[in-house]
Amino acid sequence: MFIHNAATFLTRPADVKTLKEELKSYTDVYFRRINKFVMLALIGAYRCVLNQQISRDTSIYLTTENGNLGDTESVLNQIYRLHSLPMPYNFINTMANTASFYVAQGLNLTGRNISISSQNLSFERGLELLKTDMDLHVVQSALAGSVDEATASESHFREKSGLLHDQVNQVDRSCWLYLRSEQDGAVGEVTAIRSFQTKQDSLQWLETHGRSYSRPLFLSFGMAIGSEEKETWKQRIRPDGEFDYIRDCGYLNATTACGVAEFVNQFKSANLLHVNKNFQDQYVILLMQCY
Amino acid sequence: MKYPVYIRGKSLVCSLGEDLEDILTQVRQKDVHVDFIPLTLARMDDTRPYYRIHRNHPPQQNLETYFYEILFDTVSRAIADAALTKEDVEGLAIFFGSTSIDIPIYESYYEASDSVALDLFSRASFGYGTIVNETARHFGIKGPCYTFTTACTSSANAFLYAASMVEKGDLQKALVIGYDLFNHTGFYGFESLRLTARSSYKPFDKNRDGIIMGEACGAVILDRQRKTEQDFHYLGGATLCDNFNVTTHAETGDVIAAVIRQAMQYAGIGCDQVDAVKAHATGSDVNDRTECNGLRQVFGDRMPPVTGLKPFIGHTVGASGVVELILFTESVKRGFVPATPGFAVPDEELTVTPLIEPLPVKDGIFMLNYFGFGGNCTSLIVSNRK
Numbered sequence: 139m140f141i142h143n144a145a146t147f148l149t150r151p152a153d154v155k156t157l158k159e160e161l162k163s164y165t166d167v168y169f170r171r172i173n174k175f176v177m178l179a180l181i182g183a184y185r186c187v188l189n190q191q192i193s194r195d196t197s198i199y200l201t202t203e204n205g206n207l208g209d210t211e212s213v214l215n216q217i218y219r220l221h222s223l224p225m226p227y228n229f230i231n232t233m234a235n236t237a238s239f240y241v242a243q244g245l246n247l248t249g250r251n252i253s254i255s256s257q258n259l260s261f262e263r264g265l266e267l268l269k270t271d272m273d274l275h276v277v278q279s280a281l282a283g284s285v286d287e288a289t290a291s292e293s294h295f296r297e298k299s300g301l302l303h304d305q306v307n308q309v310d311r312s313c314w315l316y317l318r319s320e321q322d323g324a325v326g327e328v329t330a331i332r333s334f335q336t337k338q339d340s341l342q343w344l345e346t347h348g349r350s351y352s353r354p355l356f357l358s359f360g361m362a363i364g365s366e367e368k369e370t371w372k373q374r375i376r377p378d379g380e381f382d383y384i385r386d387c388g389y390l391n392a393t394t395a396c397g398v399a400e401f402v403n404q405f406k407s408a409n410l411l412h413v414n415k416n417f418q419d420q421y422v423i424l425l426m427q428c429y
Numbered sequence: 430m431k432y433p434v435y436i437r438g439k440s441l442v443c444s445l446g447e448d449l450e451d452i453l454t455q456v457r458q459k460d461v462h463v464d465f466i467p468l469t470l471a472r473m474d475d476t477r478p479y480y481r482i483h484r485n486h487p488p489q490q491n492l493e494t495y496f497y498e499i500l501f502d503t504v505s506r507a508i509a510d511a512a513l514t515k516e517d518v519e520g521l522a523i524f525f526g527s528t529s530i531d532i533p534i535y536e537s538y539y540e541a542s543d544s545v546a547l548d549l550f551s552r553a554s555f556g557y558g559t560i561v562n563e564t565a566r567h568f569g570i571k572g573p574c575y576t577f578t579t580a581c582t583s584s585a586n587a588f589l590y591a592a593s594m595v596e597k598g599d600l601q602k603a604l605v606i607g608y609d610l611f612n613h614t615g616f617y618g619f620e621s622l623r624l625t626a627r628s629s630y631k632p633f634d635k636n637r638d639g640i641i642m643g644e645a646c647g648a649v650i651l652d653r654q655r656k657t658e659q660d661f662h663y664l665g666g667a668t669l670c671d672n673f674n675v676t677t678h679a680e681t682g683d684v685i686a687a688v689i690r691q692a693m694q695y696a697g698i699g700c701d702q703v704d705a706v707k708a709h710a711t712g713s714d715v716n717d718r719t720e721c722n723g724l725r726q727v728f729g730d731r732m733p734p735v736t737g738l739k740p741f742i743g744h745t746v747g748a749s750g751v752v753e754l755i756l757f758t759e760s761v762k763r764g765f766v767p768a769t770p771g772f773a774v775p776d777e778e779l780t781v782t783p784l785i786e787p788l789p790v791k792d793g794i795f796m797l798n799y800f801g802f803g804g805n806c807t808s809l810i811v812s813n814r815k
Binding site for chain 1: 472473528532535540565566572573576578594597613670676687802803
């Protein structure tokens with residue numbers, strides 16, 4: 139899977155008006171009654187295809203942890219508090235694939251259009267699906283993105299991260315890769331994406347395959363990897379440096395997609411090994427190379 | 430090298446019950462049971478039909494418990510049906526498809542609370558992936574988990590990707606789940622779109638007047654190894670996006686035709702090899718017309734027998750992929766393609782007449798089509814021909 143472009147859109151929680159203005163700077167297409175989640179998806183995707191020749195059969199893999207938050211609240215409020223039928227567009231916008239639909243409509247794409255999630259590993263799982271499609275030769279080009287609104291809940295954040303809400307910056311984010319099966323004109327490639335049932339399995343695999351790494355090699359981590367565990371990985375992998383995109387971006391809830399896209403945009407002739415896990419301690423290792 | 434993909438185990442709970450033999454007897458006999466739910470929450474003095482699951486205790490007592498009870502019970506029965514060992518179960522990957530995901534649970538919390546919904550939302554869930562991870566934890570499953578949220582094609586796409594990964598050799602076995610439980614967001618949401626039928630389900634009928642929703646949970650185990658000679662196998666599939674409109678496909682049916690052609694090409698079959706088609710057949714005016722236009726583009730005057738299963742169990746939205754796959758394949762195993770109850774008056778505009786009586790069949794190649802909001806179009810091709 140060859141990376142032809144990458145884009146990140148990361149911002150402190152933004153209002154719809156601000157996002158609307160941002161979206162206008164990429165397209166004249168008018169999207170009727172779309173919500174914040176859809177706008178985020180569109181902004182990231184439009185950024186990713188800037189100056190790219192994108193074929194109509196390009197597929198979309200939108201990954202998300204929480205999907206839209208705002209419209210679901212509106213719909214529940216309309217039904218349970220206002221005792222009315224929900225507004226049709228609010229109801230339509232509760233579905234996460236509404237966002238990937240508007241990306242397809244905005245960019246006039248008719249390929250596959252998949253919205254998926256997998257607790258803390260959503261982007262990695264999206265790439266696995268894309269790899270399957272490319273290996274089976276049913277998809278030749280794709281946009282793979284990670285879209286989420288900053289969670290509004292203090293309790294949720296505390297439970298998930300173990301950190302107090304006001305100790306960290308949260309982000310509205312939309313980070314995308316444009317990938318093709320063709321290498322011509324690529325800026326990098328995803329060289330491996332592997333799932334493991336345990337940390338031990340992943341370390342074992344890395345030790346078997348580690349000798350073949352190209353250098354320089356940078357190591358990066360997903361949000362669930364704690365500082366103590368990071369040290370273990372560093373000792374085992376002995377990278378040439380750590381790429382701490384979460385610190386560099388200034389936001390704690392940045393995802394793998396943000397890290398990979400930032401790496402593509404910041405580095406040349408370098409390699410990235412990204413380690414991530416979910417809350418059941420299942421691991422995914424992603425290896426990529428920037429030309 | 431491509432590996433074979435067999436449907437090795439299955440289980441289902443829907444408005445017709447949870448005993449497969451009993452369910453299929455009702456399907457053969459065209460038995461239909463619909464509930465009527467009052468639109469009380471929206472302060473409307475009316476009811477709408479809905480196909481509800483009937484279990485022993487009322488769901489309102491503890492909805493979260495009820496939700497997981499149905500899910501875990503269905504998965505348990507699928508695992509037992511496939512005769513998986515403890516090691517097999519541990520190595521499973523899970524592909525979960527749903528439109529509502531855990532909205533029914535959120536709603537129950539929201540209804541019981543007066544705090545701000547967003548906070549409730551986040552507290553109730555760690556995100557869309559929660560249900561499938563809870564399932565993995567409950568059964569000791571250690572493979573990767575995927576949650577598909579592509580509206581009414583959710584579990585059809587979950588099946589497509591699970592089959593593709595087994596076929597490619599990335600996985601030995603996979604558990605595919607389609608699950609949508611009754612929720613007010615969907616029930617009142619479809620009403621707000623004026624898509625709900627008033628009394629009975631009549632897909633492809635001249636007098637069709639909309640969809641009737643249903644709740645169901647279905648689970649299948651995919652494996653490279655078949656358990657019995659009768660097991661169905663996956664031949665191919667495809668999915669595409671019609672970017673015409675978020676709620677409707679272009680009426681010409683062009684993308685529907687394209688996805689059907691892609692699925693047949695992948696399966697290596699021609700039009701004349703399709704023995705029957707399970708249509709999506711939602712019963713809404715535009716959707717049925719669009720689907721028939723797509724079918725006609727592909728099959729022309731040589732239309733295979735077509736059936737729609739929603740009059741039996743309702744439109745189970747994201748769950749319909751797996752649920753209708755089980756209903757269809759298990760009917761064929763018992764010697765018939767189900768009829769489409771409720772169909773009475775042909776629509777000259779559609780020029781597709783679904784089966785009005787069960788069609789006797791021994792084996793064959795079958796196409797199952799699914800279409801949904803967000804432009805999603807998915808076509809699956811399965812066979813029980815040896």
